[in-house]
Amino acid sequence: MFYRAKNIIIFTLFGLVLSSYGQSKITGKIIDSYSNTALGYVEIININTQKTTTSNLDGSFEILEEGLYTFNKKGYAVKNLKLLFNHNYTIQLELNPSALNEIIVHANHIPKALKKATASISIISSKDIKRSNNTDFAPILNRTPGVFMQSGALNTNRITIRGIGSRNLFGTSKIRAYFKDIPLTNGSGETNIEDFELASISNFEITKGAFSSIYGAGLGGVxxxxxxxxxxxxxxxxxxxxxxxxxxxxxxxxxxxxxxxxxxxxxxxxxxxxxxxxxxxxxxxxxxxxxxxxxxxxxxxxxxxxxxxxxxxxxxxxxxxxxxxxxxxxxxxxxxxxxxxxxxxGVFGASWKHNYTSNIQQVSSVFxxxxxxxxxxxxxxxxxxxxxxxxxxxxxxxxxxxxxxxxxxxxxxxxxxxxxxxxxxxxxxxxxxxxxxxxxxxxxxxxxxxxxxxxxxxxxxxxxxxxxxxxxxxxxxxxxxxxxxxxxxxxxxxxxxxxxxxxxxxxxxxxxxxxxxxxxxxxxxxxxxxxxxxxxxxxxxxxxxxxxxxxxxxxxxxxxxxxxxxxxxxxxxxxxxxxxxxxxxxxxxxxxxxxxxxxxxxxxxxxxxxxxxxxxxxxxxxxxxxxxxxxxxxxxxxxxxxxxxxxxxxxxxxxxxxxxxxxxxxxxxxxxxxxxxxxxxxxxxxxxxxxxxxxxxxxxxxxxxxxxxxxxxxxxxxxxxxxxxxxxxxxxxxxxxxxxxxxxxxxxxxxxxxxxxxxxxxxxxx
CATH class of the missing domain: 2.40.170.20 (TonB-dependent receptor, beta-barrel domain)
Structure with a gap:
């Protein structure tokens, strides 16, 4: 009987050790900071030990050691973060404008590297925005091939993409615009973006030409x-x-x-x-x-x-x-x-993202x-x-x-x-x-x-x-x-x-x-x-x-x-x-x-x-x-x-x-x-x-x-x-x-x- 009791104690202690070990882990998910899209195959490096792991296709990861970690993926800025046991993290990575062709674009809601895109897409990064003063849109947009913004005053502008909208006498027309998922184009096809605060914008993603079926198939683009x-x-x-x-x-x-x-x-x-x-x-x-x-x-x-x-x-x-x-x-x-x-x-919107499985998700917005x-x-x-x-x-x-x-x-x-x-x-x-x-x-x-x-x-x-x-x-x-x-x-x-x-x-x-x-x-x-x-x-x-x-x-x-x-x-x-x-x-x-x-x-x-x-x-x-x-x-x-x-x-x-x-x-x-x-x-x-x-x-x-x-x-x-x-x-x-x-x-x-x-x-x- 003493032998059985000893075995029970040993197995109980062993189970507690395993349970304790099972709890001492770090989990999380890595996403694009702008679109919240999961980022797979991100290198996660322990700075002290140099041990490396990689996030899964859905952006999830699991780590068994506390410490300071580096998150590294092509097209994104490197991020360092201290991770602690028994925490679940959501890690956001920011675009790196110097790696242009590795940048992930979302013009059709299907994320992919820009180098694999089948459309003509231009990215205006936060670095591009900061090249000028923080008041005027025109110098920023006018550095983009195919885009031309005329500006008679801060509130008097006309944007054309590949010549579309040039015949509109006052303002911008025939070009669609969205603030995240909220349309900025009214029911008559007129658009106004220059009133927005540049300091509140992280980047612009411009699809040129009649290619964006997801956003209404406008002639000029989005x-x-x-x-x-x-x-x-x-x-x-x-x-x-x-x-x-x-x-x-x-x-x-x-x-x-x-x-x-x-x-x-x-x-x-x-x-x-x-x-x-x-x-x-x-x-x-x-x-x-x-x-x-x-x-x-x-x-x-x-x-x-x-x-x-x-x-x-x-x-x-x-x-x-x-x-x-x-x-x-x-x-x-x-x-x-x-x-x-x-x-x-004013504009207001709420978005809900739901993962049915690891392969299917739904994104819905009301605005x-x-x-x-x-x-x-x-x-x-x-x-x-x-x-x-x-x-x-x-x-x-x-x-x-x-x-x-x-x-x-x-x-x-x-x-x-x-x-x-x-x-x-x-x-x-x-x-x-x-x-x-x-x-x-x-x-x-x-x-x-x-x-x-x-x-x-x-x-x-x-x-x-x-x-x-x-x-x-x-x-x-x-x-x-x-x-x-x-x-x-x-x-x-x-x-x-x-x-x-x-x-x-x-x-x-x-x-x-x-x-x-x-x-x-x-x-x-x-x-x-x-x-x-x-x-x-x-x-x-x-x-x-x-x-x-x-x-x-x-x-x-x-x-x-x-x-x-x-x-x-x-x-x-x-x-x-x-x-x-x-x-x-x-x-x-x-x-x-x-x-x-x-x-x-x-x-x-x-x-x-x-x-x-x-x-x-x-x-x-x-x-x-x-x-x-x-x-x-x-x-x-x-x-x-x-x-x-x-x-x-x-x-x-x-x-x-x-x-x-x-x-x-x-x-x-x-x-x-x-x-x-x-x-x-x-x-x-x-x-x-x-x-x-x-x-x-x-x-x-x-x-x-x-x-x-x-x-x-x-x-x-x-x-x-x-x-x-x-x-x-x-x-x-x-x-x-x-x-x-x-x-x-x-x-x-x-x-x-x-x-x-x-x-x-x-x-x-x-």
Missing amino acids: VQLKPQHSFLNQSDLNTEFSFGAFGLTKGVINLNHGSRKNSFRAVFSKTHSDGYRDNNEYDRQTFTLSSNHYLNKNNEISFLASYIDLKAFIPSSLNENDYINTPKSAAFTWEQTQGYEDTKR TSFRNTYEPRPFNILDENTLAIGIRSRLLGNSKLFDKNLYWTFGGEFFKDIYKYKTFENLYEDFPSGTGSVKGDKLSNFKEKRNYYNVFAETNIEATNKTTLTFGLNLNKTAYNLEDHFIISDDNPDQSGQFKFKNIVSPKLGASHLFSKNLSVFSSISHGFSPISLNETLLPDGQINTNLKPETGWNFEIGARGTTSNNKLHYNISIYRLDIKNLLVSRRTAQDEFIGINAGRTQHDGLELALNYNWIEKDNISINTFINYTHNNFIFKEFIEDTNNFSGNNLTGVPKNIFNAGMDLNLTLGFYGNINYQYVGSMPITDSNSLYSDSYNLTNLKIGYQENLNKTLKLNVFFGLNNIFDEKYASQILINASGFGGNLPRYFYPGNPVNYFGGINLNCIF
Whole structure:
């Protein structure tokens, strides 16, 4: 009996030892910090013992020793973290912009290395964003081949991708944009991103051309703004104050707090500028909040909210005489009315990610947004309100097909917005000069209900270890409903009505092949479309033109990505043809009245080149250079308007050549700097090509010093000059402008002369 008792005690103690040993382990999961996508095959190295393990395909790992570990994966910055027993960690890795072709992209929700992508995708990293001041989007986007942003003021911009959107007179159109999963494009296809705070954005992912079936198959492509995500296992406070020419002041507070399972980030900013021109004052406050919550190994929830309060005065465009002689002046009537835009805007979204199995997951998002604007203008006063709601959901998975890896996703998006707008008389001429705008009688009162849905599917098939095939399909249905709530009379006909597009099916086919680990080639054929705004469907008699057709087109492209064997040179090159039919033209019928007509076809042939070279990459110094070049050969293939035949002319509002070059320098002493040069060729201002803008050259410089004051506090001071050589240029043009009342047409927005900026940044890690 004693023997049996002794055995029981021994086995019990042995069991306790095994149990104790089983509990003394470290588990976790490694994810992409921007997309929360699992990262497999990450090297996990114990710094003290140099023992190495690797994360599983789903990003999970298990370690049996406490200590300080290094997490290393191509395309991502190395991360060091102390790991303790009996903890479950979620490790977030950040993109490394110097490893361009290893970066993981998510343009179709199926993560893959950029070198295996079958589309033309550009990544604007946080490093690229910080090359300039933290106020203006244009210098950042304009370094991307194929993308061109004209900027008449901080709140007056037009973005084009491969020439798409160049014919939109005011603002950005025919290009889709998303803030994470929340659409920034309204129901009429108009987009506004420049109001967002740059300090709240981690990077941009731009898919060029009609290739993104997952995001609506827009002709120009998709701009995805990736917000700065909150980080787990750390808390830090980043504050920045900057100043500049023309009365610029800006403050940013960026706070992150993260535990093992929950993280929060809040970004607040306040910006003021007097502006270079008259009637050019700008005030903006923004607040952005994001959080991530890892409920368990199969469920994650994230929230994103952004609020913007903006008041910006509008100097508008100038005629050629004023542009040359008095570029600081505002347009006469805009200065008399003291015209401005007063906007409050917010977006909110919640996302849920659920893993059904290790191979199948579902990601669903619900979102809402609003925009309220009051805008006094010389011809009237606009009061508008927009409220939008929507949902996106998709399944993602991977499986085998004939022993080939098959990655797939399918899902849908539904979007609905209600747009209410009224216009009023502006009685400024009835009051003494300096009074500004005075609200008069109501001129119109409309309510638009705009909705669409996209159903999409896409697959990536790894036909071989080196060849990837992509198939995609998008089905879109768009409809508008217009309610006219103004008094109906002979002079004011009832404009109520409905407009529905036919179902539009947009397929795509792409392929990429790795000729070696340093060279990949891709090609694609894809279809896209651009919706018609309801305003463009209205005829002068108030009726809706149901004969209008949306612009549709096919994109044909071939390109290559790669690096040299020594990994110093990274290159991307692509050539494409985008053939668009049912060209939609806005014909002006009065000072503030336009109608839309289908006038023909355009052909967009282009070449895009990006080169990045690491000259020196040592512990004490690094020197990197880049060259980006865009060649645009865009013509009206067929364009007949009334008795005018513009066929064969160059597309208005787009330069034929854009060239960017720059150099970055970093020293271990703490000093850093960069210089950027841009050449923009002349561009046709009128469809007849009788008037062109002048080409121009811009050079910008930024230098700084950063130092770790102690283990928790980092200092960064910087100073910069924009337009160093004081080039006189038109930063935005208004195509086909008309003069009214005997006045000259106002084509030109003057660019800023030489100007400076500077600032100080403190980052404290708790």
